[in-house]
Amino acid sequence: MVFYFESTVVSPPALLFxxxxKYENEDLIKWGWPEDVWFHVDQVSSAHVYLRLRPGQTIDDIPSAVIEDAVQLVKANSIMGNKMNDISVVYTMWANLKKTPSMDVGQVGFHKESEVRKVKVAKRINDIVNRLNKTKREEHPDFRAEREKRDRLxxxxxxxxxxxxxxxxxxxxxxRKDEAELKSYNSLMSQENMNKYDDGNDSDDFM
Known part of the structure; x- marks a missing residue:
């Protein structure tokens, strides 16, 4: 099961899920999209929250208000993180997530630490969490089928x-070919006109 939320601070709303x-998280890690941005509380167990970017959008284009929604959702869905103030939330593109056989279910690392971003979260903001929860819906998607459809399109x-x-x-x-042929034709016609008025006699003597 996946929980979907809408961040209505932008129009159209941004999709968070x-x-x-941890088993669902494992499938999300495996079948994520290149357009997905992954959020997690730093150094503390929490939900894996994803933001799906729109076509052409990059991680640098995410409005600060949407990032705020995502980090608040992560914090609210962390047993320890929800109780703590002044935590950090890390986020990166799905493609930067690294999964090895030795890792536990739901656990991930990163291919490039330099591509991981961090944002400070001073405290839980209930207005944001409550707004997001009002948009919450539950679905049972086929992760593989959705990813394969996305790739096919x-x-x-x-x-x-x-x-x-x-x-x-x-x-x-x-x-270009037509222009070249037209130019060649015009040149030919010009030469024929010159020949038409040339009697072949270079002398002006009529005798």
Whole structure:
């Protein structure tokens, strides 16, 4: 089961979600999307909260209000973190998560520590948590099927772009060819006109 939330501080609302337990988290780690940003309380057990970016959006484009929603949701869903003030929440792109066979269920590391960001959370803000919980819904998604559908659509989009680019290149090549042929034809016609009015006699003597 996955819990979905909407961050309505932006329009359209940003999508936040998390697994119900460490086993769901394991599936989210395995079948995450390149557009997913992962949030977790630093050094303390907590839920794995994800933010799904919109097409073209990057981790640098996330509005501060959305980050605030995400970190508050993480804190509220950490047994220890929810009781503590002045905690840190780390976040990074899903692609930076590293999973090795020796790790426990739900446990992750990072490929590059330099790509992990950290934000301080002074205290729980109930207004934010309550607002998010009002949008909460439960679903039982097929993680693998959703990821495969996402990848298939991406491949189709890339093929479409390639086809359109090829079509433009062919049209441009045809335009250049037509221009070259027209230029050659005009040049030929100009030469024929010169020959038409040339009687072949270079002398002005009529005798």
């Amino acid at each position: 998390m697994g119900i337990d 991406e491949r189709e989009d890339k093929k479409k772009v390639i086809r359109e680019q090829k079509k433009k290149e062919e049209e441009e090549a045809k335009r």
